[in-house]
Amino acid sequence: MNSTLRRAVGAVLPLLRRLMTMVVALWGASVLVFVVLNVLPGSPAQVILGTQATPQSVRQLTAQLGLNKPLLQQYVDWIGGLLRGNLGVSYISHLGIGSQIAQALSVTGPLVLLALVIGLAIGLPLGFAGALRNGRFSGSLIGGLSQIGMAVPSVVAGLLLIIVLTVKLHVFPTSGFPGWSDPLQALRALVLPAFSLGLVEGAILSRYVRASILEQLRSDYLRTARSKGLRVGQALRRHGLRNAAIPLVTVLGLELASLVVGAIVVENVFALPGLGLLLLDSVNNRDLITVQDTAMLVASTVLVLNLLVDLSYRLLDPRLKGTA
Amino acid sequence: MSDATAHQRGPGVLVDESDLNGARSDPKQTWRRWLRNPNSLIGGVIVVLVVASALVSLVWTPYSPLAVDPAHALGGPSLRHLLGTDEYGRDVFSRLMASSQIALFVGALSVLIATVIGIPAGLLAAQRGGATGQVVLRLADILYGFPALLAAIVLAAAFGASKSTVVLAIGISYIPVFIRVTRSNALVVLNSEYVLAARAYGRRPLAILRRHVVPNIATTIIAQMSLLFSLAVLAEAALDFLGLGTAAPAASWGTMLQSSQDYLGNDPLLTVWPSLAIVVCVLGFSLLGDGIGELRDARSRR
Numbered sequence: 080m081n082s083t084l085r086r087a088v089g090a091v092l093p094l095l096r097r098l099m100t101m102v103v104a105l106w107g108a109s110v111l112v113f114v115v116l117n118v119l120p121g122s123p124a125q126v127i128l129g130t131q132a133t134p135q136s137v138r139q140l141t142a143q144l145g146l147n148k149p150l151l152q153q154y155v156d157w158i159g160g161l162l163r164g165n166l167g168v169s170y171i172s173h174l175g176i177g178s179q180i181a182q183a184l185s186v187t188g189p190l191v192l193l194a195l196v197i198g199l200a201i202g203l204p205l206g207f208a209g210a211l212r213n214g215r216f217s218g219s220l221i222g223g224l225s226q227i228g229m230a231v232p233s234v235v236a237g238l239l240l241i242i243v244l245t246v247k248l249h250v251f252p253t254s255g256f257p258g259w260s261d262p263l264q265a266l267r268a269l270v271l272p273a274f275s276l277g278l279v280e281g282a283i284l285s286r287y288v289r290a291s292i293l294e295q296l297r298s299d300y301l302r303t304a305r306s307k308g309l310r311v312g313q314a315l316r317r318h319g320l321r322n323a324a325i326p327l328v329t330v331l332g333l334e335l336a337s338l339v340v341g342a343i344v345v346e347n348v349f350a351l352p353g354l355g356l357l358l359l360d361s362v363n364n365r366d367l368i369t370v371q372d373t374a375m376l377v378a379s380t381v382l383v384l385n386l387l388v389d390l391s392y393r394l395l396d397p398r399l400k401g402t403a
Numbered sequence: 404m405s406d407a408t409a410h411q412r413g414p415g416v417l418v419d420e421s422d423l424n425g426a427r428s429d430p431k432q433t434w435r436r437w438l439r440n441p442n443s444l445i446g447g448v449i450v451v452l453v454v455a456s457a458l459v460s461l462v463w464t465p466y467s468p469l470a471v472d473p474a475h476a477l478g479g480p481s482l483r484h485l486l487g488t489d490e491y492g493r494d495v496f497s498r499l500m501a502s503s504q505i506a507l508f509v510g511a512l513s514v515l516i517a518t519v520i521g522i523p524a525g526l527l528a529a530q531r532g533g534a535t536g537q538v539v540l541r542l543a544d545i546l547y548g549f550p551a552l553l554a555a556i557v558l559a560a561a562f563g564a565s566k567s568t569v570v571l572a573i574g575i576s577y578i579p580v581f582i583r584v585t586r587s588n589a590l591v592v593l594n595s596e597y598v599l600a601a602r603a604y605g606r607r608p609l610a611i612l613r614r615h616v617v618p619n620i621a622t623t624i625i626a627q628m629s630l631l632f633s634l635a636v637l638a639e640a641a642l643d644f645l646g647l648g649t650a651a652p653a654a655s656w657g658t659m660l661q662s663s664q665d666y667l668g669n670d671p672l673l674t675v676w677p678s679l680a681i682v683v684c685v686l687g688f689s690l691l692g693d694g695i696g697e698l699r700d701a702r703s704r705r
Contacts, residue, residue: 100544107545115561230685232637234644234660235678238667246668340550344641348664359645362560370560378548385547 094390101386108378109161113154116371127170144170161375171366179357180373186256187346187353190269190276191338197277198284198334205281206288211311213293221285228282233341237275237348244271254350272349276341280334287330291323298322325395332388336381343377436698443694446629449687457503466494468501468654477670486676489659490666495673498654499680505655506684509570509648510635514628516574521581522624526616528582529589530608540586543579551576551638559647569648573635584627588620622699629692633685640681656681 124140125132141147145156160167166176205221212218244250251271257264295301295315304314315323343355350356354373361369437443460468465485472492480487486495528539549557555564555572562568592598592615601611642648643657651658656677663673 100541103541104544104548107541108548111545111549112557115557119561226690227682227686230633230637230682230689231678232640232681232685234641234657235681238660238664238674239678242667242671242674246671337550340552343552343556344645347645358556362556362564362647365560367560370557374553374557374560377553381550381553382544382548385544 097389101382104382105379109158109375112371112374113157116367117150166372167368169366169369171364176369176372180376183352183354183357185259186351187342190273190342190353193269193273194276194280194338195335197273198280201281202284202288205285207292209285209289210292210296225282225285228279231279233275233279233345234348236278237345240271240275256351272345272351275345276338280338284330284334287327291326295323325392328391328395329388332384336384339377339380440694440697442690442697446687446690446694449683450691453503453684453687454507456500457507460500460504464497464500466497468498469652487672489673495676498659499676501654502656502659505649506636506639509639510632512570513573513635514632517577517581518628521578522585525582525585526589526612529586529593530612539582543582546575546579549576552641555642555647564647566649569639569642573638577631580631585620588623589616592616592619622695626692626695629688629695633688636685
C-alpha cells in the first residue's frame, strides 16, 4: 500500500515539476513581451491620433487606454485580462482582439494542420525508403533531394508554386481567402500555401525518419528478430517502430511549432487573413496591444508544444519515467 | 578551419590514443578525410564561393547594384546583363552579389551573438549544476518560446524594423540552442574519468573547462554554428521579404523576392535568381555543418 502510494507520487511529481517549469517559462515570456513593447518612450496615443493632436486629447486617450497607470499595474491588468479570456480592444480598429484572433485562427489553424498532413505524407514514406535503400543509388538520391528541400524557404516554395500552378497553368487562385461559407473554395485557397509549408517540412521530417529507422535497423534486437526469420518490414513493425517513434514525436512537435511560425510568412505570400497577416498589419499600424496579445499567443503555443513533446517522450519511453 | 579541428576529438571519447603518446592527429590526414567526405567538400566549396562573391562585391560588381536604368527595365538575360535587369533596370547579377554581403553579415553576427551568450551559459550550467544550472535552463526555456521570426516581429513593433533588429532577433532565438548543445556535450566530458583524474590532481574548474571541456566539444559546436548559420540565412531572407529587415533600395535576396512578386507572370526569372541564391547558400552551410559532424563521428569511431 505504502509502496503503491510512493510509486504514484514518484510518477506524478516529475510531471508536476515539468508543468511548473512551463508555467515559469510562460510567465517569463509574458514579462519579456510586455517589457520590450512597453518600456520604450513614445506614447501610443500620440501615434494613434497623429502629430496634429492636441496634448489634451492625447492625455485623454492615454487615460482612456489605461496607459497612464504604472507599468506594473498595466502588466497585471494585461495578464489578468488574458487569464479571464479578455484580450482587450485594438488601438486602431477598436475591435475586440479576441474575436480578431479567433477569426485569424480559423485560417491559420486549418493551414497548419493541412501543411502537417502534407509534410507527413511526404516525410514518412521518403524517410522509410531512404533508410531501407541506404547505400544504394536511390537512397542517396532521396537523401540529396531532402537536403535540397531543407534549404528551400517556404517563401520561395510559395512563389515558385504560384508561378507554375497559378500564373502558367491557372489551377489555383493566386491569393486571398473567400471565407468558410464555401468550404470547397476555402480549401482550394489553402492548398498552395499548405504545400509551400508542407514540402519543406516533409523534407526535414524525412531526414529524421531516415536516421531514426536506420538506427533501429542497426540495433541488436532487430538483428535477433531477423535471425528468427522475420523480414525487415515485419521485424520493424513488431519491434522497431515504437523505438523509432520516440525521436520522431520530438521532431513532430518541433515541426508543428515551426509550422505555426512559418505560417506567418506564407500567409503574407498568399494574402491569407490569418495570424501572420494580423501580426504584420498590427506591427505596421503600431497597434502594440494586438502585437502583444498575438505574440504571446504564438509564444505560448510554441512552449505548450514543447511541453507536449516532453510528456509524450515519457509516455513512449518507460526508461524516462520518474526523471525530471 | 581544418587547423582548428585537427586536434579535437569527439565528445564521447574518453581517452584518445593521441593523448597517451602525446601526438596530435596529422593535419594532412584530416585534410584528406575532409576532401573525401562529399558533404564537407561540396559544402566547403559553396561556402568559399559565397564568401568570395561577397568579398568581391565589396570592391567590384559588374554594375552598381543601385544603378537605375529605366530604358532597360525588365530586360531578360543578355551578354550585357548576364541575369537580366529588374523593374528599375538594375543589374540582377550585381544585386545578387551585393546581397550575399547582407546574408553573410546577418548570419555571422547573429550566430556570434548566440555563441557569445549561449556557450558560456551552457558551460556554466554544466559546471555548476544545482540552482545556477536550473536558472540558466529556465531562462533558455523562456527564449525557446521566441523563434527568430516571432522575436523579429516583437522587436520590429517596439523599435521599428531594421537590419539590427533582424540580427538581434535571430541571435536571441539561437541562444537556447547553444545553451542546450554546450551543456549536454560538456556534461559528457565533465563526467568522464580523465576529468575526475584532473579534479583529483587539483585542477581548478576553469582550467578543466579550458583544458578538457572546450577542446572536446569544439567540433560539435562548430558543426552547430554552421547549421544555424544556414538557418539564419533562411530567416533573414524571410524577414526581408516581410519588410521587417533590410529596406529597399538596398539589395538583399529577401527584398529582391519581395519586389519580384509583382512580376511573377511577366518575368518569373526575377523570382528564380534570388531563390536559387538562397537555396545554394543555405545548402552550402548546412552541408558544411553535416560534414563537420560526420568528420567528428568518424574520428570518435576510430
